[in-house]
Amino acid sequence: MNGAALDVACGTGDFAFDVARKPNVEHVVGLDFVPEMLTLAKGKAARQGLGAHTTFAVGDAHALPFVDDSFVCVTVGFGVRNFIDVPRALSEMARVVQPGGRVVVLEIVRMEGRGPHNRLCRGAFKGSRRCLARRWQGTARHTRTCRSPLTSS
Numbered sequence: 001m002n003g004a005a006l007d008v009a010c011g012t013g014d015f016a017f018d019v020a021r022k023p024n025v026e027h028v029v030g031l032d033f034v035p036e037m038l039t040l041a042k043g044k045a046a047r048q049g050l051g052a053h054t055t056f057a058v059g060d061a062h063a064l065p066f067v068d069d070s071f072v073c074v075t076v077g078f079g080v081r082n083f084i085d086v087p088r089a090l091s092e093m094a095r096v097v098q099p100g101g102r103v104v105v106l107e108i109v110r111m112e113g114r115g116p117h118n119r120l121c122r123g124a125f126k127g128s129r130r131c132l133a134r135r136w137q138g139t140a141r142h143t144r145t146c147r148s149p150l151t152s153s
């Protein structure tokens with residue numbers, strides 16, 4: 001499917017810019033309810049040569065200012081954590097995406113429970129954290145170890 005995409009809670013636009021670089025995406029609308037974020041996003045879009053492929057709109061994820069079936073794809077990156085009514089925001093995203101289009105949510109969530117799948121995920125997360133720390137130690141003079149809020153031990 002070719003057409004326009006919507007990036008909800010776009011902040012300063014980084015996720016929207018990744019979407020704009022996809023070959024089947026003709027245009028990306030970035031939406032956020034903080035106008036200052038959008039001012040920064042516009043500047044970044046211009047500097048990255050994406051000014052013609054992106055527009056930015058002030059709006060609330062819970063009441064998207066678009067008619068039904070407007071976009072081939074709707075994304076939200078690290079925005080769902082801020083929504084006060086997640087089902088409503090998700091249903092708004094589903095409303096404005098065309099039939100057959102995609103709604104994509106990127107979010108980090110806390111793994112609840114002690115089941116084998118959760119233990120595996122927590123182990124993998126710890127491993128990747130150690131790996132990243134080793135890499136940083138190679139490049140940074142001063143490093144600090146932080147306990148992740150995502151893991152319980």
Ligand SMILES: C[S@@+](CC[C@H](N)C(=O)[O-])C[C@H]1O[C@@H](n2cnc3c(N)ncnc32)[C@H](O)[C@@H]1O
Binds near residue numbers: 033
């Ligand atoms: C952590 S930032 C993520 C920015 C961007 N998606 C990224 O990945 O770089 C979260 C953004 O969500 C926006 N936001 C939070 N609640 C919102 C809402 N109800 N409607 C629109 N934007 C919202 C905030 O203003 C903020 O810019």
